[in-house]
């Protein structure tokens with residue numbers, strides 16, 4: 252069975268090699284209820300009825316998630332509010348809809364909000380339970396989301412001390428993170444260049460930076476990339492104190508500007524310290540963060556992605572991988588207000604289309620017939636999740652406006668009998684106070 256013809260969602264593809272089909276099964280793009288063309292019977296039959304293919308669906312053979320890919324994505328930015336959480340949740344939903352087991356981790360310890368973005372106002376367990384040792388392992392605080400295959404670890408917003416975990420706590424977190432059982436683990440990081448954020452960014456297999464086309468965002472994204480690179484260089488070159496000293500000077504004096512060009516330093520090192528030169532060069536090769544430009548309002552702005560790519564190559568000697576852009580779209584703000592993941596609230600919106608293509612084609616490298624298969628499956632799953640996603644209306648629990656209200660005399664919204672538009676947050680906030 253080398254050259255197979257397959258049918259998924261009424262569309263036919265082929266010839267497909269057995270190895271390719273194995274890969275599609277692993278990624279969740281082809282399931283046992285999809286069809287294979289049978290030469291003998293001269294008709295399409297469900298793949299599960301094809302004896303030669305049964306091992307493809309056997310969990311013991313590495314399919315059906317007996318083994319996990321365990322790829323860690325980290326989503327960071329220099330400036331805050333540029334779309335990290337929107338991107339992280341969309342990536343999580345997208346990968347889950349492709350059949351992967353996904354865990355999203357709200358690693359923005361100072362301002363956790365991934366759960367609200369998913370419409371989960373009061374997660375029953377949060378990172379706080381792990382942090383305070385009420386739960387031993389990180390896997391104990393993983394909770395389900397309304398999307399199949401997608402689970403999450405919710406952050407614990409507004410809890411003193413959590414924003415900057417100490418070194419030992421960070422090490423415990425990293426150890427536990429690596430033990431999580433999932434194909435993809437997505438870290439939604441906090442803004443800025445704190446050591447914890449940098450370290451989580453550097454441990455990822457796929458480090459992703461989100462920036463917008465505004466000068467401050469570009470400036471801070473470049474600064475973030477630079478401090479991450481310097482930290483990684485220092486870590487790998489810790490046996491060469493003289494080189495570390497030069498790097499530290501650069502780090503302290505000019506966080507966002509580059510006096511020292513990495514190229515010059517590299518050339519000097521080649522002459523005076525070949526061993527350090529080799530480590531340095533290898534680090535530059537290995538450090539290839541990916542870049543996403545969000546909230547793009549015009550075609551001109553797309554060039555900012557290429558501009559920062561060129562600056563990183565010139566000044567830092569690293570290859571930034573510009574994944575593409577996401578349009579500015581007011582539907583994103585509407586989804587945030589409705590507390591529904593954007594990709595599910597408006598699956599057909601321009602920014603959803605951008606996000607979907609960027610993730611599938613540029614991040615995951617799907618092309619050809621695989622891309623067509625993924626696109627169809629992706630769209631189908633998104634539509635069905637969207638229809639069934641729990642709706643939130645915080646006005647549902649709000650107090651009812653009445654003339655008896657203490658504030659009635661001063662209230663400009665007097666609307667007796669309707670949900671109160673001023674005190675509607677109280678039920679939500681009161682719950683939060685009692686659970687923290």
Ligand SMILES: Nc1ncnc2c1ncn2[C@@H]1O[C@H](COP(=O)(O)OP(=O)(O)OP(=O)(O)O)[C@@H](O)[C@H]1O
Pocket residue numbers: 328330331332333334335336337338359362440441442545546547577578579580581582583584587602
């Ligand atoms: N493509 C877009 N089009 C329009 N608005 C957007 C877009 N992406 C994000 N936004 C808006 O930006 C806001 C911030 O997005 P998000 O919370 O994902 O940013 P963040 O980088 O995670 O912020 P923080 O640094 O505070 O964690 C959203 O509430 C949304 O209103």
Ligand SMILES: [Mg+2]
Pocket residue numbers: 335336359364439440
């Ligand atoms: Mg965020």
